[in-house]
Amino acid sequence: MPFAHLVGIFPRSEQVVELSRAVERRRATAHELAAAVAEDEARVIALQREAGLDYIVDGQLRWQDLLRPLSDGIPGMHPGGIARWFDNNSFYRHPVITGPLQPTGKAALAVINLKALAGLRWKAILPSPFALAALSENASGRSADQVLNDAAAVLRAEAQALTAAGCAYIQFNDPALVTRAGRADLPRAHAALAKVTDGLTVRTALHTFFGDAGPILGELVRFPVDEIGVDLYAGTLNGTAASAAGKTLLAGALDGRNSLIEEVRDLVDLAVAARDRLGAADVALVPNCDLELLPWECAELKVRRLGEAAAALRAAK
């Protein structure tokens, strides 16, 4: 029974920040930077294990943003200009789709440190097909539905490759669904995700953030995944009559957008209240979003606090 894990990209350490600048100024080599990133991955993994988290990630430290491994590695798309990452003072390169997307099953694995994760129960995090399509510029001349289908095929190949590589849990991130989508988009998003998860043998989740999932929770709980994640800082869920029976709720109670360290009691109360309100089969404590919007030192403290809260939640069961 899971109690806590991470949901996105971890910040880079001050050492890696300095080295990446030094590489640009030709005062350090790419090899030195890669070695420092690998050290950070080992630290992030050790941190999660010390905190007792249930699924382990490598911190996605080689991911420049959620979509970049795909826009870098999938034929038919490339990274475009800088665009604001929702309502944050951070940015991503929006993918530009120029033709039919060709699944490879290699894009995510190229930036995951399998060696460091060997022997651990590890999770992978991908964009949902709807998020990939919605956050890309369609310059292909193909219809929006064709692009969404392509995105689903790409992500299905990625998910299958991750499963074959030993991944125990795949989470699909979708901030677009709760911020930019209309209700009419939900069936399309549902169908696209179904094409990805159909027949997958690992546990799956759809995690939403930066927007209030409450108004669409009734639809979200029917998406073809085992777990549904919500950002408790973006809405209260008070207005929803939806039931999450049969699902595990990922309660985004740890704020990845503020440095203030939460109290254990508050985290547990939030998770339990959300679970009870929605009648979820189970609940796991997670950050509401990637922790990369924090400096490393704050993210590290938050992970430790998440572990303490998970222990309290476990004891309360």
Added chain:
Amino acid sequence: MKVFPTQEIGSLAKPAWLVKATRGQGPSEVDLAEIDRWAERLGIDGTSELKAVLNTEHPDKERVRDWAALFAIRLQEVAGLDAVYDGEARRIEMYEYPVRRIAGFHFYGHVRSFDNRYYRKAAVVDRVRLTEPFHLDELKYVKSVARRPVKIPITGPYTLADWSFNEYYLKSIDGGFRDLKARAYAAKRAFTLDLATEVLRPTLHALAAAGADWIQIDEPAATTHPEEVPILVEAFNEAVEGVRAKLSIHICYSDYRRLYPEMLKMRVDHLALEFKNTGDFDIVKLFKEQGDTRELGLGVLDVHSDVIETPEEIRDKILGAAAVLGAEKIWANPDCGLRTRTWDVAFAKLQNLVEGARLAREALQAPIRAGGPTH
């Protein structure tokens, strides 16, 4: 005053010799040649003193900054702008510089902006308090050397709050932990209003007392959270309470529709906005529809492109906006500060800005000379 005056918005790129001097490094031969090239182009004399300062073991950084400010001012004046400043030559950038002068903040490590770009983001850990009004020395220097009217830019309270972590005010809000969104809103409002009243207001008063006739308050975060526009407006009005100067607000890379109707309550004289980047000049109709009769600074230069906009293109954009809002309301400017462009590109863009405005005035006069406008 003539119609279609021109202005810069804020920062220019920092010359290599300035950056090196602030790091304690001496100038290269290329840097010294650049000083000569720009001094000749801008009609600046006496640069042997600058070179002497740069070549000392421990350069007088303030003196170097004076020189950098002088070059930036002259660049804008020679380009022909009607309102100038110093290209923010003394400021690290628009967030960290003021925050370092406000008690109550603590800087943690870096946060990623994108790719391998990072910035330092502070957390407010105590009630904010102004340690000393800032920008006074730079204003004094600019006014002592500028030959054109001066407009001073300053970062606004909402953007300072939005770009910071909020610890102190979140802890101070008594409202339980259940409605996190409502609690965060209340904490953001308290933080922003404290910045407005305890930091910005005394600073703006000090600047006005020091002779600032026109103050531009920069709020690039204005529409990041549309539901917080009331906080933006309330804080702006609190900050400028009693300030006797022309006041403008600069907003960029935003959806201006999200500002209205709340924006009509803002006590501001001039809106300096970005238009060229989005290419959506039709949005000027929004101001007409909303009954917003304040001056509009029309962004007609893309600050993220080296393409030099033509005077004719700029003229047409100005005339298009004037046809909607009235010629007397329109200023012309870059979308934002030109700090990401080289001085050669920035200078060429600003020269064309001035020429485009002149062509627009000429076009406006033409029907009058021919016997008055026809409809």
